[in-house]
Amino acid sequence: EPEVTQTPSHQVTQMGQEVILRCVPISNHLYFYWYRQILGQKVEFLVSFYNNEISEKSEIFDDQFSVERPDGSNFTLKIRSTKLEDSAMYFCASGREEYGYTFGSGTRLTVV
Amino acid sequence: AQSVTQPDIHITVSEGASLELRCNYSYGATPYLFWYVQSPGQGLQLLLKYFSGDTLVQGIKGFEAEFKRSQSSFNLRKPSVHWSDAAEYFCAVGAIGNYQLIWGAGTKLIIKP
Numbered sequence: 001e002p003e004v005t006q007t008p009s010h011q012v013t014q015m016g017q018e019v020i021l022r023c024v025p026i027s028n029h030l031y032f033y034w035y036r037q038i039l040g041q042k043v044e045f046l047v048s049f050y051n052n053e054i055s056e057k058s059e060i061f062d063d064q065f066s067v068e069r070p071d072g073s074n075f076t077l078k079i080r081s082t083k084l085e086d087s088a089m090y091f092c093a094s095g096r097e098e099y100g101y102t103f104g105s106g107t108r109l110t111v112v
Numbered sequence: 113a114q115s116v117t118q119p120d121i122h123i124t125v126s127e128g129a130s131l132e133l134r135c136n137y138s139y140g141a142t143p144y145l146f147w148y149v150q151s152p153g154q155g156l157q158l159l160l161k162y163f164s165g166d167t168l169v170q171g172i173k174g175f176e177a178e179f180k181r182s183q184s185s186f187n188l189r190k191p192s193v194h195w196s197d198a199a200e201y202f203c204a205v206g207a208i209g210n211y212q213l214i215w216g217a218g219t220k221l222i223i224k225p
Contacts, residue, residue: 004155033211043156043202045212056211091156100146103156 002026006092006104013082013111021077021107025094032075033093033101034067036060043091049075082111114139116205118216126224127195133188133219135203145186146204146213147177156202162186173197198223 005024013019025032034046047057049067066078075094079086089108095101117136125131137143147159160171167179177188186203200220204213 006155031211035213042217043204043213043215045214048211050211058212093156100158100161102158103148105153105155 002102004092004094004102004104006090006107008107009105010108011110013109015084015111016081019079019082019109021079021090021092021109023075023077023092023094023104024073025075025092026102027073029094029096029101031055031095031097031101032067032069033095034077035091035093035103036088037091037106038085038088046077046090079109082109084111087111114205114214116203116214116216118201118203118219120219121217122220122222124222124224125193128192131188131190131193131197131221133201133203133221135186135188135216136184137186137203137205137214138184139205139207139214141207144206145177145179146206147171147175147186147188148202148204149173149199150202150218151199159188159201193221193223195223195225197221 007022032049037043045058047061048055064080068076087110089106091103091106093101093103115138145162148156150156159175160169162169162179169177175190179186200218202218203216206213
């Protein structure tokens with residue numbers, strides 16, 4: 001069964017550093033998403049990406065965040081200058097339609 | 113305000129017993145409704161979804177859910193749970209033209225042998 005692959009599974013970074021979280025969506029999918037889940041809190045939408053552009057973003061997705069699909073296969077989330085409160089599990093998802101998408105296993109980001 | 117409430121943080125059931133996980137939502141538009149399951153260290157797996165039509169939806173792993181518009185509910189059920197069903201279950205809601213899903217806080221299912 002096709003999978004969404006996220007790397008790394010766990011990343012530790014120092015406050016103020018840039019991090020790039022990587023995702024390989026399922027190959028024939030058209031819609032791409034990032035969500036995050038702070039420990040003990042709800043899953044939160046960050047951004048959706050369709051047709052090579054952001055289709056929707058939440059208020060969490062400020063100027064510190066960016067997404068790219070640099071080579072038609074990878075889908076990356078960049079946090080430019082990490083803060084302690086960025087520590088969370090970040091989930092990538094992809095789908096052929098708008099909904100019912102497949103999630104990756106997540107990247108646990110720890111900012112110290 | 114848009115929200116999803118899963119009133120039970122934890123539920124413990126015996127293996128072989130029936131299960132119902134509750135989900136209530138508050139959403140301005142006609143909702144799309146989802147249940148996801150997350151096993152420890154794993155991603156979020158879609159169990160089932162409701163867009164329209166028959167209000168009783170069948171999903172994977174023997175789960176089903178019923179959409180009740182009058183009660184703003186979308187409860188998940190399984191007639192007989194297995195130890196492998198132990199996981200955290202999330203209800204989520206979205207709407208056409210709105211890409212983001214709004215999530216409940218999750219219900220952790222514990223299975224007693």
